[in-house]
Each structure stands twice: as structure tokens, then as C-alpha cells.
Amino acid sequence: MPETDLLSRALEDPSDPAPRSLPEQVSALLRALAAPPRLAAHLRLVHDVACELADWLAEFSPALTFDREAVLFGAATHDIGKTVHTDELSGPGSAHEPAGRELLLAHGFTAARSRFAATHADWSASGVSVEELLVSLADKVWKGKRVTGLEDLLIDHLVRAAPGTARWEAYLALDASLARIAEGADARLAFQAAYPVRA
Template sequence: MTRTAPEPAPLPAEAGALLTELAAPPRLVAHLRLVHDVALRLVDALGAELGADRHGVLYGAATHDVGKVLHPEELSEPGSLHEEAGRALLLLARGVHPDRARYAGTHASWTLPGISTEELLVSLADKIWKGRRQADLEDLVAGRLAGARRQPLWEAFLALDDVLGPLAEEAGPRLAYQASFPVLPPRSPTSG
């Protein structure tokens, strides 16, 4: 079923409070809500079978780009400075547990040795929200699913594709939703 006017699920309270405290730009909050919403749907469809930590995936999706608060140019331009900056911001400045802060640093690094299933799901949500199919990432998730189901890889990939196909088809309304938010907050009349 295609949603024509997406209203993404609310962010976890802890993540929402953090973004408010950091004065996160509206476009960033919208993006994080959309990726969180897709992650929620992925974890509902696959998380139990994969033995994924539901709360970890959802927190990771809701905060994966938090480093863009420090690198707002990466809201409208490609860049990776936000990754380590986000992890450090969560760990050092906010005291977030390393298990939760890791997603900010690994969401674009799914080929790292020892990457967790939770990190793969956050990475996948960060791609599929905009309709991008990332074959090497999907292969890794399908491999985990095949192992969990004890089935051939091709069967697991077909099952994963049944989940990802509809999510990718809904990308247009999600992209429009995100674009409806300003990249940076409006300047107040008193700001220089």
C-alpha cells in the first residue's frame, strides 16, 4: 500500500528530546523521523527473526545523522564528517552508551568487520527511505535472514525483497515530506 501523504511515526522520546536540546535543523529532524519510520517497519517485519534489538535499531535510526547538527552543510551536500562527529557528540558530550552511539558512526559503513544486524538494519533504512536499493547491503541482510531461517540465500533474498519493494515504492512522498522542511531554522528578527 502506497502512502500519499506520509506522517512518520514519532521519534523515541529520548531521541526527540536530544534533538530539541541540540536545536537540530527542521530538515534533519524530518529526515530522522522518516528513517526511523522505515526502520520501525523493517524491524517489525524482520527484527524478531533476526534477533535484532528493536530499541537499538529504532534509537540508531532516530539519531544516525545527529552529527549533521555540527556539519549542517551535509544536510544539502554529500559528506561524511557528520559520522564520527555524531558518534563523538553522543558519546562524549551527551553520555550516550556506546551501544547506542555507534549507529551515528557506522550507518554508512556496513562492510566493516563485526558489523551487527542492528547496524545493518539502520543502514538499510537509511537507504530504502529514499527508494535506493543497495545490492551489497541487501545481500548482507539477506545472508543474516537466510541463516536465521536456515534457508537458501535466494529464498531469503526474495523474502527481503518482498519487504523492501513496497518501502522503496513509497519514496516519493517521503522525499516530498522531507523537502517541505527548511534545511536550517528560520532566522529570528534579532539574529544578525
């Protein structure tokens, strides 16, 4: 099957349960870049998990304001630099992070939106935003990975936003949400593995 067909399938696959579709502007960019099908599948999965996290956060902590659309865009594009550094699709590396930010900027996206490509792996930086934490968290928990330090930073935000909320209460609520999301990790990993790194 030609790579363009595989890319289209990764972006549109309606399998059950199907991950949510990427924002149209992101799908169009991935097509224009002839992105590897595996990357498109991965971005779709992380975007889907970010939607779940954003929904949970809005319900659990309505006092904590955040830019939902920025989170979803960030999750949908966080690894876009791997269209340049394709070796990092199947191996370690961080060259895709600054490359992704530069690629998004070059395609007319704002610095505020483009930053997620560069910051999704560095949640411990000073002044990290709730939006950046959510993108980083989605990029971990989609495959069932839990990162205590990352989760603790989000709990800090939850407690600060609602002073009457006990830390243990925020922890238990986040833990339950992440555990529920992690239960679908095997299906998500299988969905991603169905698409090749290269056609």
C-alpha cells in the first residue's frame, strides 16, 4: 500500500474504538509533510488521551482555568519534529523537539502553539504551564506509563486552584483518572503498531 494511503488510513482509521480525529489543520500539515504513518497514528492517540484529560480536569477542577484548544493542538503536534528526525520514531533522541517548534513556526503557527513541540519532554522547567503538563502527561499515559514527578506538578496546580481541596483528594482523583486511561494502553499500542515507521 502506498505511503500516502497508509498516512490517510492512520489519520482516518475508524476502528472500534477509534481515537478522535486530529484537528483539520494538523491533518493537513501531516499530509503536506508526507508524515510517516506511525507518527500520524501516535499523534492521533496522544491527542485522544489529551481530550480525556482535559475533560476530566474541567470537571474535577472548574476553578483551574486552562486553554483546552492549546492542549489539544499541543498533543496533536508534540512530536511533529519526527518528520525531520525520522530515526527518533523508533529510537531515542530529542533533536525532534526544537525541530518541531521550528517546523510549526515556519508553517505559520504562533510561538504559543509551537512551544509544545519543544517542551513536551521537559515538564520540570521553571514556569511550566498547566497546558504543557497536560500535553506531557498525555504523551506518557497513552501507553500506560506513569511519572510521579509529572503527576505531582499537576496536583500542585489542582490544590492551588481550589484551596479547599486536600492534596490527597486531588491525588486520588487524578490517580483514578490516569488508571482508567492506562487500561486502554494495550489497544492504543496495537493501533500504533499497525502503522509502519516507513511505508
